[in-house]
Amino acid sequence: MSQTLNASTLLAVPLAPLVGAALAGIFGTQFGGNWIGRRLTHSLTILGVLIAFILSASTLKSVVVDGARFNETLYTWMVVGGLKMEVGFLVDGLTAMMMCVVTFVSLMVHLYTIGYMEEDEGYNRFFAYISLFTFSMLMLVMSNNMLQLFFGWEAVGLVSYLLIGFWYNKPTAIFANMKAFLVNRVGDFGFILGIGLIAAYAGTLNYTEAFAKAADLSALTLPGTSWMLVTVICICLFIGAMGKSAQFPLHVWLPDSMEGPTPISALIHAATMVTAGIFMVARMSPLFELSDTALNFIMIIGSITALFMGFMGIIQNDIKRVVAYSTLSQLGYMTVALGASAYSVAVFHLMTHAFFKALLFLGAGSVIIERKSQIDSAHPIEADQFAIEGKLRAPIKSRGIVRVLKGGWLEGSVTAPSMVVEKGGVFVGDCRIQAAPKPAPPVEESAEPSAENSVS
Numbered sequence: 195m196s197q198t199l200n201a202s203t204l205l206a207v208p209l210a211p212l213v214g215a216a217l218a219g220i221f222g223t224q225f226g227g228n229w230i231g232r233r234l235t236h237s238l239t240i241l242g243v244l245i246a247f248i249l250s251a252s253t254l255k256s257v258v259v260d261g262a263r264f265n266e267t268l269y270t271w272m273v274v275g276g277l278k279m280e281v282g283f284l285v286d287g288l289t290a291m292m293m294c295v296v297t298f299v300s301l302m303v304h305l306y307t308i309g310y311m312e313e314d315e316g317y318n319r320f321f322a323y324i325s326l327f328t329f330s331m332l333m334l335v336m337s338n339n340m341l342q343l344f345f346g347w348e349a350v351g352l353v354s355y356l357l358i359g360f361w362y363n364k365p366t367a368i369f370a371n372m373k374a375f376l377v378n379r380v381g382d383f384g385f386i387l388g389i390g391l392i393a394a395y396a397g398t399l400n401y402t403e404a405f406a407k408a409a410d411l412s413a414l415t416l417p418g419t420s421w422m423l424v425t426v427i428c429i430c431l432f433i434g435a436m437g438k439s440a441q442f443p444l445h446v447w448l449p450d451s452m453e454g455p456t457p458i459s460a461l462i463h464a465a466t467m468v469t470a471g472i473f474m475v476a477r478m479s480p481l482f483e484l485s486d487t488a489l490n491f492i493m494i495i496g497s498i499t500a501l502f503m504g505f506m507g508i509i510q511n512d513i514k515r516v517v518a519y520s521t522l523s524q525l526g527y528m529t530v531a532l533g534a535s536a537y538s539v540a541v542f543h544l545m546t547h548a549f550f551k552a553l554l555f556l557g558a559g560s561v562i563i564e565r566k567s568q569i570d571s572a573h574p575i576e577a578d579q580f581a582i583e584g585k586l587r588a589p590i591k592s593r594g595i596v597r598v599l600k601g602g603w604l605e606g607s608v609t610a611p612s613m614v615v616e617k618g619g620v621f622v623g624d625c626r627i628q629a630a631p632k633p634a635p636p637v638e639e640s641a642e643p644s645a646e647n648s649v650s
Contacts (some may be wrong), residue, residue, distance in 0.1 A: 199256060199264040204283050207249045207293060208332035211300075211325045214242025219322030228318075235318040239325040240304045246332065247297035254290040265338055265402060276397055284338030284401060288541060292335040292473055295545055299465035299552045300328040306556050307457045314455075320360060324461060327353040331466040335473060340389045340399040343474070347385065347438070350467050351378045357462070358454040367453040374447035381437015381444050388430030395423060405480040412484040428481055428488035431474065432495075439471030439525050442499045448522060452514040456559030459514060463521045464552035469544050472528045476537045483535065493533025500526025513558045521551055580610075582619075 220226040222235040230238075256262040267282035285293075303324060311317050330353055334346025359371030393399055395414060396407045414423040435441070440448040448468070452459055462468065475482060475492070482488055500523050507519030524547050531540035571588035579594035582602040590596065592610035598619035605622040611629060615621045 199253060199262050199285055201264070201266060201268060201283070203249055204253070204264060204285060204336070205268065207246045207253070207297075208329050208336065210242040210245040210249075211239070211332070212242075212329040214239040215322050215325035215329060218318055218325065222318035222322065230318075232317050235321050236304070236308055239321045240301070242325060243297060243301045243304055243328055246328070247294070247301050250290070250293035250297045253285060254294050257285065257287055257290040267338070271341075277393060277399065279341050279399065280339055281342055282338040282400075283336045285336065288473070288476060289335055291541070291545060292469075293332065295469075295548045296328065296331050296335065296465050299548055300324065300461060302552065302556070303457045303461045306460075306559070307455075310457055310559055311455065316360065320357075320455065320457075323353060323357050323360070324458065327357065327458075327461060327466060331470070334470055338401055340392065340401070340404075343477075344386065344389060347434070347470065347474075348382065350470060351375070351382070351438070354378075354451070354462055354467050357458040358451045360454050360458070364453065366450075370447075370450040370453040374451050377444055377447040378437045381434045384430045384432075385434020385437075388427050388434065391423070391427045391430065401477070408480050408484055411481075422485060422487070424481060425485040425487045428478075428485045429491060431478060431481075432488065432492055435471030435475050435529075436495065437471075438474075439468050439529070440499075440522055441471070441495050441525065441529055442502065445499060445503065445522055449515050449518045452512070452518055456514065456555060456562065459518070460552045460555035460559075463518060464555060465548040468521060468525055469548065472525070472532065472540060472544050475529075475532045476541055479535075479537050482532075489533050489535060491533075493530055496526045496529025496531075496533055498526070499523070500530060513561060514555070517551070517554050517558055520554075521547075524551070 217230070217238050218235045221229040222231075253262075262285075264283055264285040267280045269281040271279045271281060273279070304321070307320065307324065311320055314320065327350065330346055330349035332346075334343060334350060337343045337346060355371045355375045357371075358374050359367050361367045389399070392404055392411075395411055396404045398404055398407075408424070411427070412422070412424045415421060416423050416426050433444075437444045448463070451462060454462075482492075503519050503522035503526060507516055507523060510516045510519060524543070528540045528543050528547070531537075531543065574589045574591050576591045576593075578592070580590060580592055580596045582596075582598050582604050585603040585605075587605045589607045590604075590609070592608070594611065596604075596608055596610045596613045598604045598613075598615045598621050602616075602619045603622075604620070607623050608621075608625045609628055610625075611627065613621075613625055613627070
């Protein structure tokens with residue numbers, strides 16, 4: 195029965211997606227001269243994530259069946275006084291499960307992206323981003339110290355900024371990624387304060403060493419106040435989780451992040467970014483268990499999020515925003531479980547939610563694509579204006595402009611004041627330009643309604 199895991203094998207798990215991302219991002223884009231084409235780009239990135247998934251599944255088997263564990267430092271970056279800054283891995287049941295969830299969902303998203311983004315000019319760049327996103331999340335979940343945790347935490351936030359604003363010519367996407375970036379910085383400020391307090395009073399960034407000193411920390415108070423030090427640390431750490439896992443009131447960025455392509459919505463909102471906060475609280479549970487105040491705070495925030503985000507989801511009319519508010523509500527349930535010290539329940543729901551929510555997002559993407567498919571009608575279609583992205587075969591009558599967008603196809607007679615066919619759009623048929631009807635003159639309101647127009 196194996197009791198230890200191979201460090202080289204574990205190192206290959208985050209490095210495989212990183213290598214794929216580097217090759218696709220450098221040699222597959224204009225930056226590196228477009229040396230490799232689309233097929234090779236997606237093949238390299240998918241191969242990297244596939245390797246990571248296979249190794250993660252093997253690790254999970256070793257952990258569950260053989261009882262294997264791993265907690266070692268691989269590299270010491272620097273020593274400042276007595277504070278060591280290291281790179282190392284901690285693999286137990288929680289980490290092994292998260293590794294499998296992250297790599298499997300990421301693999302499915304990579305495969306889905308081949309068809310979804312096939313007509314997009316930024317195809318190679320997108321694959322580089324999502325592969326880098328996978329690397330960042332793996333570094334976060336596999337870390338055995340808070341420095342590496344913070345590196346993965348910030349890397350996930352940075353790549354999410356790039357992905358949400360992937361269509362950088364779209365003003366709403368630019369607004370959404372800036373909003374996500376700024377709101378996450380608010381949460382991260384609290385997070386780094388919590389890490390700083392642990393480093394100051396425990397004298398270490400390593401999980402195992404910090405948890406060993408948890409009893410000593412629980413006896414201290416914050417200088418100049420009567421507040422328990424461990425309570426302040428836990429609330430600061432949870433503020434970081436509130437930003438990353440979109441808990442009230444730092445939830446505002448997540449619905450707007452739907453401006454990015456659908457595959458990344460599935461990756462951000464199902465398996466990676468939003469689950470990072472839940473994972474972090476579960477990992478830091480030895481500290482949180484020492485503060486009832488912090489646990490009550492977590493439960494209240496989670497309850498508010500679960501209830502009101504569910505209400506918000508009911509009134510949405512955009513398919514992706516409905517699923518996004520559903521994500522917020524489900525994250526609230528997980529947070530409530532954390533506040534109730536039911537960490538295994540929260541992590542179980544995290545795992546199940548990752549799979550079904552990824553499927554919902556990818557299904558929503560298929561619906562969006564289907565909406566852009568062909569429509570045939572023998573009867574004239576009338577509207578104030580038209581913007582055609584898919585294929586339309588029908589006579590149309592418009593009171594305003596008719597636009598055939600890039601990738602759109604219009605076949606039939608058109609009667610409209612003006613018509614624009616963008617580059618990449620196709621129009622087959624005859625066009626009759628008619629002046630737009632003049633608006634009716636405004637009717638002056640009389641002081642007293644007459645018998646003709648009064649309503650009783």
